[in-house]
Amino acid sequence: xxxxxxxxxxxxxxxxxxxxxxxxxxxxxxxxxxxxxxxxxxxxxxxxxxxxxxxxxxxxxxxxxxxxxxxxxxxxxxxxxxxxxxxxxxxxxxxxxxxxxxxxxxxxxxxxxxxxxxxxxxxxxxxxxxxxxxxxxxxxxxxxxxxxxxxxxxxxxxxxxxxxxxxxxxxxxxxxxxxxxxxxxxxxxxxxxxxxxxxxxxxxxxxxxxxxxxxxxxxxxxxxxxxxxxxxxxxxxxxxxxxxxxxxxxxxxxxxxxxxxxxxxx
Amino acid sequence: xxxxxxxxxxxxxxxxxxxxxxxxxxxxxxxxxxxxxxxxxxxxxxxxxxxxxxxxxxxxxxxxxxxxxxxxxxxxxxxxxxxxxxxxxxxxxxxxxxxxxxxxxxxxxxxxxxxxxxxxxxxxxxxxxxxxxxxxxxxxxxxxxxxxxxxxxxxxxxxxxxxxxxxxxxxxxxxxxxxxxxxxxxxxxxxxxxxxxxxxxxxxxxxxxxxxxxxxxxxxxxxxxxxxxxxxxxxxxxxxxxxxxxxxxxxxxxxxxxxxxxxxxx
DNA sequence: CGGATCACTTTACGGCATACGGAGATGATG
DNA sequence: CATCATCTCCGTATGCCGTAAAGTGATCCG
Numbered sequence: 001x002x003x004x005x006x007x008x009x010x011x012x013x014x015x016x017x018x019x020x021x022x023x024x025x026x027x028x029x030x031x032x033x034x035x036x037x038x039x040x041x042x043x044x045x046x047x048x049x050x051x052x053x054x055x056x057x058x059x060x061x062x063x064x065x066x067x068x069x070x071x072x073x074x075x076x077x078x079x080x081x082x083x084x085x086x087x088x089x090x091x092x093x094x095x096x097x098x099x100x101x102x103x104x105x106x107x108x109x110x111x112x113x114x115x116x117x118x119x120x121x122x123x124x125x126x127x128x129x130x131x132x133x134x135x136x137x138x139x140x141x142x143x144x145x146x147x148x149x150x151x152x153x154x155x156x157x158x159x160x161x162x163x164x165x166x167x168x169x170x171x172x173x174x175x176x177x178x179x180x181x182x183x184x185x186x187x188x189x190x191x192x193x194x195x196x197x198x199x200x201x202x203x204x205x206x207x208x209x210x211x212x213x214x215x216x217x218x219x220x221x222x223x224x225x226x227x228x229x230x231x232x233x234x235x236x237x238x239x240x241x242x243x244x245x246x247x248x249x250x251x252x253x254x255x256x257x258x259x260x261x262x263x264x265x266x
Numbered sequence: 267x268x269x270x271x272x273x274x275x276x277x278x279x280x281x282x283x284x285x286x287x288x289x290x291x292x293x294x295x296x297x298x299x300x301x302x303x304x305x306x307x308x309x310x311x312x313x314x315x316x317x318x319x320x321x322x323x324x325x326x327x328x329x330x331x332x333x334x335x336x337x338x339x340x341x342x343x344x345x346x347x348x349x350x351x352x353x354x355x356x357x358x359x360x361x362x363x364x365x366x367x368x369x370x371x372x373x374x375x376x377x378x379x380x381x382x383x384x385x386x387x388x389x390x391x392x393x394x395x396x397x398x399x400x401x402x403x404x405x406x407x408x409x410x411x412x413x414x415x416x417x418x419x420x421x422x423x424x425x426x427x428x429x430x431x432x433x434x435x436x437x438x439x440x441x442x443x444x445x446x447x448x449x450x451x452x453x454x455x456x457x458x459x460x461x462x463x464x465x466x467x468x469x470x471x472x473x474x475x476x477x478x479x480x481x482x483x484x485x486x487x488x489x490x491x492x493x494x495x496x497x498x499x500x501x502x503x504x505x506x507x508x509x510x511x512x513x514x515x516x517x518x519x520x521x522x523x524x525x526x527x528x529x530x531x532x
Numbered sequence: 533c534g535g536a537t538c539a540c541t542t543t544a545c546g547g548c549a550t551a552c553g554g555a556g557a558t559g560a561t562g
Numbered sequence: 563c564a565t566c567a568t569c570t571c572c573g574t575a576t577g578c579c580g581t582a583a584a585g586t587g588a589t590c591c592g
Binding site: 173 | 280434435437438446450483497500514521523
């Protein structure tokens with residue numbers, strides 16, 4: 001299921017998200033409204049960044065469903081409650097993780113050679129980020145709390161599309177569609193990969209077992225779903241790798257979209 | 267977050283999914299391997315369908331995060347544990363809900379008039395289903411356990427695309443892209459709608475507050491993200507409705523894709 | 533030094549899915 | 563009719579979860 005982010009206190013979340021990027025704000029944030037004095041009490045033993053990175057590491061290896069405040073704390077040699085000094089709640093932590101993971105992107109896309117290779121490079125960059133951090137796809141992207149790295153992904157896509165000089169009413173759907181395609185394909189890929197890893201059976205094995213089962217339970221399948229049956233039958237039997245399949249689907253979808261776009265831009 | 271389905275016992279799940287559609291299999295399923303005899307013990311007070319419908323009703327009104335076995339049981343005047351006689355676990359229940367909700371689709375799309383109106387009608391049908399059952403978008407669609415109603419959605423899209431006579435290597439990405447577009451747009455719409463309902467503030471209010479906050483925390487935003495700033499500034503200030511916006515993005519994306527498709531089909 | 537203030541821990545609460553065992557209903561069998 | 567196996571459903575318990583509340587001890591200011 002999708003975990004919804006961006007629902008904590010927006011001021012606090014935004015402050016944390018943009019914290020490192022405007023130094024005086026960060027200092028102000030760290031010390032509250034006291035300025036020039038050091039606070040009593042023990043020094044902080046953790047940092048927000050350490051927490052974010054521990055949480056991301058945990059999600060990368062164990063998956064989002066294993067991400068708990070206790071587990072993150074343990075990874076840092078602290079209790080679950082220790083994190084609450086740094087982060088208002090788990091929701092905000094997920095928002096911070098989400099933004100931070102997008103720092104992986106290179107933002108280096110070919111500038112000459114036209115729209116197509118640049119858009120493909122952007123999509124590939126994002127695709128790789130999603131496959132590295134598949135839990136990103138479990139955090140809804142419709143959330144409007146935007147952090148700097150997330151924003152940078154959009155910005156670099158807009159930079160790539162800029163030469164096409166699309167009006168806003170064209171640009172907006174194009175951007176949305178590109179994000180949806182990459183996310184959807186990456187989700188299919190990540191999930192197929194995870195399923196294979198979880199069950200231990202090979203993809204081919206899994207499919208043949210599944211279809212044998214289905215054939216027994218729904219003997220009229222081929223009559224009820226002739227087109228689906230035909231499509232399934234026409235697969236390149238050599239390639240059951242879900243990641244490669246999803247990637248082919250992505251490339252094909254992008255190609256269609258870019259074909260359509262070129263028709264608009266002339 | 268996305269809730270992953272399709273991870274229970276596949277045989278059991280598939281049997282439940284296809285149960286109603288092959289009567290003798292359903293009977294066999296109900297009585298185990300005993301045939302022709304009635305079982306001792308009290309009669310069952312519930313049905314799988316009643317449970318599925320109660321669960322869907324709950325998810326529709328209260329959202330996926332409020333869906334619990336206890337709550338579903340309560341809605342049926344039973345305990346949480348009573349459900350486990352009918353359904354192996356919550357995961358399977360979600361799979362069943364997912365499939366059942368897709369029974370909403372009409373599958374009636376214009377047959378004459380070419381590809382475009384038919385594809386748009388299909389997309390509209392699915393979009394409406396998602397907005398009626400927004401929790402569907404929290405269940406990953408990359409799951410490979412397919413039920414009859416889910417399958418019918420794919421089948422009717424394939425029927426719509428059939429006249430174009432695309433080879434499989436073209437058809438597959440097209441189908442994926444169409445699903446991704448509709449799902450992505452619907453998710454944006456549903457989430458925007460939910461956020462507005464949850465916070466109580468109007469969409470416009472929300473946006474102005476958010477951007478004021480952002481302007482304070484990241485005063486260099488416009489310099490760092492010129493394209494994003496420009497795009498945000500060029501919005502039709504009259505229309506903050508997230509559902510309508512997402513729908514416009516969907517229509518634009520579909521248009522691009524169909525333009526690209528027409529180039530292929532000639 | 534005394535007290536305020538902080539980071540962090542321990543404990544606790546209510547909620548979750550669900551394993552387990554018991555209670556009672558029902559039909560088949562003697 | 564009595565017995566018994568079998569079934570549904572419930573009560574309880576276990577071990578998770580997020581996080582509230584209260585306790586502990588370090589640290590700095592006066």
